[in-house]
Amino acid sequence: MSISIIASFSICGFLQIDLARVPDYYYPFIVWVIGLENMFRLINSVLIQPPEQQTIHRVATALAEVSTKLLAATTQMLAMLWIVSKKSSELSTFCTFAAIALVFDFFFHLTFFLPVVSVDVRRLELSDSLDRLDLARNRRNFVAKAIPERQFFLTTLLLGRGSLTSRIATSRIAGIVISICFILSLNVHFFEDGHPIWSFLHSLQWMLHSHPMSGLSANFAPIINQARTPIRWIMLQDYKDAKQILDFVKPNVHHIVARVYDPLFVVLHGSNRATPSENTSLLDVWWDIVRKHIYPFLLALFFSVAVVTLLMQYMLWNELPDEETDPDPTHRSSLTLDTLPQAHRLDLIKLTACARGHIISVGLDRFVSFSLFDPHTHKYSLNVLSTVAMAPPLWPIVSIAVDENGDWAALCTQDGNIAFWNLPERRLSHFVRVKLEDQPTCAFDFISIDKEEGERPSLIVVTIDATVIEIDVVGSKIVQTFRMSQEKLVLATISRSKAGVNIIALTRSGRIRIAASISGDWALAAVERLDNRLAPGSKEGKIRSLTLIPSLGAFATVRLRVVDLVDVKTKTLIHTFPPVLIKGNSLRILSSPRRECKHCHSTAVHSVSLAYIDFETQACVIRTYTISNDHNKLMCLAPTLAGKAPTCPGLASSKEHTYIINEPGSWEATKSQAVIGVRVRSSVPQAPTSSSSSSSSFGFESTSLQVQPPQDLTHRYRSVLSTSAVDTFRSENDVDSDEWEVWTMSSSGEFHTEALPTSPYELLVADTGPVVPLGNRSVALGFGNQVKVVMVGNERFEKDSNDFQDLAHLGGSRRRKMTNKRVI
Numbered sequence: 118m119s120i121s122i123i124a125s126f127s128i129c130g131f132l133q134i135d136l137a138r139v140p141d142y143y144y145p146f147i148v149w150v151i152g153l154e155n156m157f158r159l160i161n162s163v164l165i166q167p168p169e170q171q172t173i174h175r176v177a178t179a180l181a182e183v184s185t186k187l188l189a190a191t192t193q194m195l196a197m198l199w200i201v202s203k204k205s206s207e208l209s210t211f212c213t214f215a216a217i218a219l220v221f222d223f224f225f226h227l228t229f230f231l232p233v234v235s236v237d238v239r240r241l242e243l244s245d246s247l248d249r250l251d252l253a254r255n256r257r258n259f260v261a262k263a264i265p266e267r268q269f270f271l272t273t274l275l276l277g278r279g280s281l282t283s284r285i286a287t288s289r290i291a292g293i294v295i296s297i298c299f300i301l302s303l304n305v306h307f308f309e310d311g312h313p314i315w316s317f318l319h320s321l322q323w324m325l326h327s328h329p330m331s332g333l334s335a336n337f338a339p340i341i342n343q344a345r346t347p348i349r350w351i352m353l354q355d356y357k358d359a360k361q362i363l364d365f366v367k368p369n370v371h372h373i374v375a376r377v378y379d380p381l382f383v384v385l386h387g388s389n390r391a392t393p394s395e396n397t398s399l400l401d402v403w404w405d406i407v408r409k410h411i412y413p414f415l416l417a418l419f420f421s422v423a424v425v426t427l428l429m430q431y432m433l434w435n436e437l438p439d440e441e442t443d444p445d446p447t448h449r450s451s452l453t454l455d456t457l458p459q460a461h462r463l464d465l466i467k468l469t470a471c472a473r474g475h476i477i478s479v480g481l482d483r484f485v486s487f488s489l490f491d492p493h494t495h496k497y498s499l500n501v502l503s504t505v506a507m508a509p510p511l512w513p514i515v516s517i518a519v520d521e522n523g524d525w526a527a528l529c530t531q532d533g534n535i536a537f538w539n540l541p542e543r544r545l546s547h548f549v550r551v552k553l554e555d556q557p558t559c560a561f562d563f564i565s566i567d568k569e570e571g572e573r574p575s576l577i578v579v580t581i582d583a584t585v586i587e588i589d590v591v592g593s594k595i596v597q598t599f600r601m602s603q604e605k606l607v608l609a610t611i612s613r614s615k616a617g618v619n620i621i622a623l624t625r626s627g628r629i630r631i632a633a634s635i636s637g638d639w640a641l642a643a644v645e646r647l648d649n650r651l652a653p654g655s656k657e658g659k660i661r662s663l664t665l666i667p668s669l670g671a672f673a674t675v676r677l678r679v680v681d682l683v684d685v686k687t688k689t690l691i692h693t694f695p696p697v698l699i700k701g702n703s704l705r706i707l708s709s710p711r712r713e714c715k716h717c718h719s720t721a722v723h724s725v726s727l728a729y730i731d732f733e734t735q736a737c738v739i740r741t742y743t744i745s746n747d748h749n750k751l752m753c754l755a756p757t758l759a760g761k762a763p764t765c766p767g768l769a770s771s772k773e774h775t776y777i778i779n780e781p782g783s784w785e786a787t788k789s790q791a792v793i794g795v796r797v798r799s800s801v802p803q804a805p806t807s808s809s810s811s812s813s814s815f816g817f818e819s820t821s822l823q824v825q826p827p828q829d830l831t832h833r834y835r836s837v838l839s840t841s842a843v844d845t846f847r848s849e850n851d852v853d854s855d856e857w858e859v860w861t862m863s864s865s866g867e868f869h870t871e872a873l874p875t876s877p878y879e880l881l882v883a884d885t886g887p888v889v890p891l892g893n894r895s896v897a898l899g900f901g902n903q904v905k906v907v908m909v910g911n912e913r914f915e916k917d918s919n920d921f922q923d924l925a926h927l928g929g930s931r932r933r934k935m936t937n938k939r940v941i
Contacts, residue, residue: 120225125218134213155187155226163234168911171492172242176235180227191223452859452871453908458499460486464880465899467514468887473523474914475540476897478904479514485528488904489540490914500543511536516561520574521613525590527576529561535576537590547593556580559609563590564618566637577620579609585620585632585639599639601630608702612665612672612685619685621672627659628652629674631688648689651681657693662702668788669720669754673706673727675699680727682754682768689756692768697740698732705729705786707739707864712751716765719755723748725768726864728792730781737781739792741864742771776866783885788893790864793907795873795885795898798856857882857900859907869909879903 129136162179170178195216202212363370461480470476474490476497485502504511516529519540526538533553539546560579565572575596576588583602588595601609601622609622618634629644629651645652651674653659658677665672666682671691674681678696683689707726714721724743731738744750744766753765763769782796857873879901886899892915895908 120229121218121222124221125214128217129214135210136214155190155223156230158183158186158190159226159230160234163238167495168242168913170495171913171915172235172238174493175238176231180231187223187226191219194219451910452861452869453910453912454859454871454874455906455908456874456876457488457497457904457906459903460484460488460499460501461902464902465886465904467517468889468897468899468904469517469519470889470891470897471519471521471523472892472914473521474892475519475523475526476891476904476906477517477519477526478899479517479528480902482902483510483512485511485514485517486904487526487538487540487543489523489543492914502538502545509534516558516578518562518576520563522565522574525563525574527561527563527590529558529578531555535578535588537593549588549593549595551578551586551588551595553578553580554582556582556584559606559622560611560620562611564611564613564634566618566634577611579606579611579620579622581606583622583624583630597639599632601632601641602628604628608662610663610665610672612667614667614670614685616670616686621663621665621685623660623663623674626653627661629660629663629683631685642688644683644688647687648683650690651683657681662699662704664702664704664706666706666708668711669708669722671754673704675704680704682725684754684756687756689758691754691756694727694740694742694768695773697727697729697738700730700732700735703730705792707741707786707790707792709748709790714751714753714755714765717753717755719753719765721751721753721765723751724790724864725752726790728786731777734777734779737778737784737792737794739776739778739862739864739866741774741776741866742768743774744771774866776862776868778860778862778868781860783888783898785888785890785896787890787896787909789909791861791894791909792863793859793861793888793896793909795857795859795888795900795907798858798872861907861909873900873905 126136159179162183163176166175166178168175198212198216198219202209363373366373457476461478461482461484463481465478465480467479468476474492476486476488476490478486478488480486483504485504487500487502488497489500490497502511504514511528511530511534513531514528515531517527519526523540525546526540528536528538531553533551535549535551537546537549538544557580558578559581560577562577564575564577566575574590576590578586578588579601580586583600583604583606584598585601586595586598601620602624604624604626607623607625609620612619612621620632620639622630622632624630631642631644632639633642649655651660657679660674660676660681662675663672664675670685672683672685674683678698680694680697680699682691682694684691705728707728709723709725712721712723713719724741726739726741728737728739730736742752744752751766752771753763753767755763755765755767757763757767778794780796780799781794784792784794786792857875858870859873860868860870862868882901886901888896888898891897891906892908892912894910895906895912898905898907
């Protein structure tokens, strides 16, 4: 706004517009009053956009929604200034300056203020990720508080839910009221010629009539005494007026000396200067006070109310409820379900997805579906590839992969024929043939390798005989082939992080082999040689499976009864968790955002959770390890040497909190410290349980407590489970056993369920298909011949999704209204 005022000064100087009659202290206030309305409207429009959109899309959508309002408000202000300028030449000068400043203010709002808002929105999003840490801790107290009465009064005043007076107190009307009050207040300055105080009706009458300034007559001398006193007259003059006076008194002089008599009285001889005494009544005194002060009082009153309305509406934007109220906030679910367009006629057998939101599915009908997510419309577009229509047929497909950038997809057949699909161009690009020699693939995924010529995408294929094949995607050629081990592999996985790309493989004898990418070359390492605690001959037995933790630069190994956390960079043991019985490869690791230890500057987190299927009970178990509820208390994940105690507080000093979901069905972990699953709704409700113990012991004892939920919770059960109690969630009405439901539980024990909607045109489903992670807060589920997307809260599909986010408030955001939800 300051730039707009400076620009208006420049333009007025170029046009030789005299601004001497406008007081200096009015200049900063002109554009501040007029431009503040557009600023608030633009900021509020950006804040109400869906948070799952990217920042640039939020700002663009907000500008598209309010641009017409901004233009209309600016045009309205210009029209009002034009009407007021017809009143007198003095007001015409002021209105000209204000109009120029207003045009520049509108221009700078579109060119300068928008980038500033975009940067500020990014700052708010980063601040939200930190605020969620404290929000989870204070959430119980916040939900229990009632809305204060003062906030209800402000709601009625600002949002227009009461009388007619409250309905007009919006930001748009308030800005116009401020502008009118400011312009009317100029009358006191420009019309100090002895007339009575101007009333509102008289001022409006002057606005509707034009009063051109009469020209000077040649028969009369110019009127120079325009003020009541010489001091006031001199204050109204500028250099140009002074030069005219000098030319009038004595041409071609630069200064004069004049004797001024102040005051000058002319008294007739014998006259009496004393005024006759009058008996003034109290009513006359009151009317005289009202007549002299009512106009400034009303201006100050309306101006103060309008300014306070604007400021309070903006400052309390995050605390005031939206116009649309939810009559039953307890039924608002944090789970969002979406069904993709149908592309298959038979069941799905393979499914993969990337952080960009793209999903690729393969069905028994030999069709391959490419569902591409549009970040602008938040909808999916479908492309279907018929493998049997190709020559030769691209079938059977044993492995599929999609690039994290959302550029490439790869399909691998059993005979080693790999097809590359270009996702942006929506077409089949090229083929590369590799020699698999009838060996199943253990790993099949894209990576990006930094070389001297730049970053290039590559496809890594790892077979069960420990053969690694690197394929250049753009060049359509095999770069290199090597073997990681002389033994056959049980499984292999690819770790992509900022530190580099690592291929981690597990042999049949329980040994771990790591191939690290260094400038395009691969360096092999045997983990048991660097840390003998991970050797197959250790007391805990050989390693049976492993799970990656990309956000922490580590991986977890599963032995007979323990879980080891291993650092990828140093290839040494970090911590050994208490005994657990894990079924197969069901282990998933949930971690809070990665931070830095204050003592040793190693990786530190607030909490680490193990999610797995118990081998004996077949229940889903989530074990969360944390030192304290204070999110500033971190656990150091620095690797420990054998026989040496850790120097920083770590997992050894943490507390364990256990949560159990019986009959979980199919599930998958997300990157927001939550687990999402789908199961058949049983007539006997299952009871998620919780317990707590110290991680230093190899067992725990739990006390149980039955809790009856409120009767209005019919489709969703939500609870923050206590660390010393067992909470039971029961539905009021029993449901049919053939109905399906999706559920989610966070690492802190927050549990939700939602009925899975089905269509009569869908196939009958006896068991769910593959479940894969999609984004930070969502998973893709193969359900019969359809793909369903389940999201926890607001999902934003972005490339960088390795950093875990704390699930402080499911589905919450800083813009949305906070509803009081029942916590059991």
